[in-house]
Amino acid sequence: MDLPKVADTCPKQVELEAGKKYAYCTCGMSENQPFCDGKHSGSEFTPIVFKADETKTAHFCQCKKTGNSPYCDGTHNSLNQQTEQ
Numbered sequence: 001m002d003l004p005k006v007a008d009t010c011p012k013q014v015e016l017e018a019g020k021k022y023a024y025c026t027c028g029m030s031e032n033q034p035f036c037d038g039k040h041s042g043s044e045f046t047p048i049v050f051k052a053d054e055t056k057t058a059h060f061c062q063c064k065k066t067g068n069s070p071y072c073d074g075t076h077n078s079l080n081q082q083t084e085q
């Protein structure tokens, strides 16, 4: 299985609206991070499509290595440490 591209090594703050549908990019190739723009086409990746259950501010993963997609779980911190060495 291909690994997703690291879109960025920090999460993106997004404002979610209750009842609105979102498509979270899992491949890392979208130019509209953290959301899908269709660039996964032809790859094995598919977006995570979900409807927000409440209006809230959320932090979405852009390193694509979180264990809690689409939300940031802090994994990007270990990537930042690797690149700083």
Ligand code: FES
Pocket: 024, 025, 026, 027, 028, 029, 030, 035, 036, 037, 038, 039, 040, 041, 045, 046, 047, 048
């Ligand atoms: S562009 Fe990445 S999942 Fe669609």
